[in-house]
Amino acid sequence: MIGLVDCNNFYASCERVFRPDWEGRPLAVLSNNDGCVIARSNEAKELVEMGAPTFKIPPAARQQLILVSSNYTLYGDMSRRVTATLREFTPDVEIYSIDESFLGFDGFPLDGLIEHCCEMRRVVRRNTGIPVSVGLSTSRTLAKLANRRAKKDATFGGVCLMDSDGDETRAVLKDLPVTDLWGVSGRLGQRLAQLGIVNAWQLREADPKRIRARFSVVQERLVYELRGIDCIDTDDYGEPKKNIMTSRSFGRLSSDPHEVRQAIRAHAARGAEKLRKQGSVARAIQVHLKTNKHREDLAQYHPVLVVQLPHPSNDTRVIVGAAQAALKRVYLGGYRYMKAGVMMLDLAQADTLQHDIFDSPESDAERERSAKASAVMDELNRRMGSGTVRLGGTKGKADWKLKAELLTQRYTTRWDELPVAHLK
Ligand SMILES: [Mg+2]
Structure with a gap:
């Protein structure tokens, strides 16, 4: 579960x-x-x-x-x-x-889990x-729907278990437009509607192979998720409009501060790139590290820190700088880390954001320059492979x-x- x-x-x-x-x-x-x-x-x-x-x-x-x-x-x-x-x-x-x-x-x-x-x-x-x-x-997608029910309907007492099958689940899914599902945009919703798929139940009942052929493996996985088969990782389960998370395991345990720093830097830069790709800016970021929970013989440490950005931003320099500063505050030597992640929080659309010149310490000229630098970096990374152009050390922000x-x-x-x- x-x-x-x-x-x-x-x-x-x-x-x-x-x-x-x-x-x-x-x-x-x-x-x-x-x-x-x-x-x-x-x-x-x-x-x-x-x-x-x-x-x-x-x-x-x-x-x-x-x-x-x-x-x-x-x-x-x-x-x-x-x-x-x-x-x-x-x-x-x-x-x-x-x-x-x-x-x-x-x-x-299973019995006793609700209690x-x-x-x-x-x-x-x-x-x-x-x-x-x-x-x-039994899947993240259904757990998310169950959570929504727990919140809406007070009779659940805050905890709702949704079976992967049965009349109740069918009723809930039939009542849910596909466009309310994770990762289904309006445009994808339109294409699904052309196949007669407008609610989540219809998507669940669709042939996964056909969905994969028409769309992609992401949507195929969603079909399985709706059937209660767990096949999307938390790392890949991102609702683009809400927050962006980039994190990966090191593949082995690492106690090398340099390696952890590099990972945080890469995740932060990747997060900034994703923000720009969808035209968003973040207001804050969250940095976290994890040790291996399965290694009970080793000391455990799971620090998390949230940092507010000086202004809503998708600038790689700003976001990498903030992530490095956060890491400095939470990093402790002596632990063997398994995973590092950076999350972009409280996203807003970049183009609708109001820049008040009296409030923002960043001038238009500065903003334009950094937007240009970021665009060039994205283009080079797109053409020549991710990570081709990276930032060097970043200076601390002015006080x-x-x-x-x-x-x-x-x-x-x-x-x-x-x-x-x-x-x-
Ligand atoms: Mg909440």
Whole structure:
């Protein structure tokens, strides 16, 4: 069985842990420089659209809303704490996003698994204050759908197991447009519709060989995934509009800091390239390292760190620089690492992004220059093979401050910003 754990309204939930008085009130989190809304509590969803520019929020909605600046230091640390608790319930935890992880439950008895996950949910809430939903099934795709159900329908109590077969699964899949599935774009959806495939059930029932011939092996795998056959790795399971993850195992255990650094650099550069390819920019990145969970004889270390970018970017230099800085902070010698990864978080469309010259420390000229350099690099790498042109060492960023007027405290990582309890 595979589980997908997703933190409910993660950024809003992180803020509420330390401000219980915000519970039940509409809360929205703003992007870098307080430009637009990037996360909302349930109550805020009726009041403000995702991505809405802050200055366009109507005064009436603004009066009701609690607005905060994005506090990536806090979210990154809360994410780390949630993941650490999940590891108490299974050794097999694959980080998928800042607020989602795929869990492997191989060897766990099936009866009792739901109770195990209910307990996990309770303990995550107790340890971190974060509410999570759990979806269980035999493939990542179905686990994801199960998770969606767990979140929507309160009668599940936060944990939903979806069978790979049966009437219920059939009803859920029939109700789901193919374009809602992972990796199915609008254009692909149109081509599937021409074959009479408009819902997920129809895709599941399609002939995999035919789907492969018409489309690609990716879509063939999706057919199997919908049948409950696990055939997509977490590393390859990327929803392009949401986040981009590039990570790989070293192929052997490595305790060489140079090798780890090279891997992080390559993943960061690859992530930036993927961003440019789909016309996106990232607002933050997450860097993580893993030791081998199966080697119980070796010391384990799974650091994760989230870094906010100075401005939303798909510039290789900016992203590699941030990833290297993050690595410096979490890398510890003496461990044998198996895997390294970099994730691009909170993506936005590059062309719709507003560049406010008063907010952004990067001038138009600079931006144009870096866009040109990145385009040349992409072209050379495309023509002559990935990795032909790479960045040399990157200089540290100039010291300047983001506009984040509504920033909450970094409650969990700074001594001088710890929450204070008042006794009555
Ligand atoms: Mg979530």
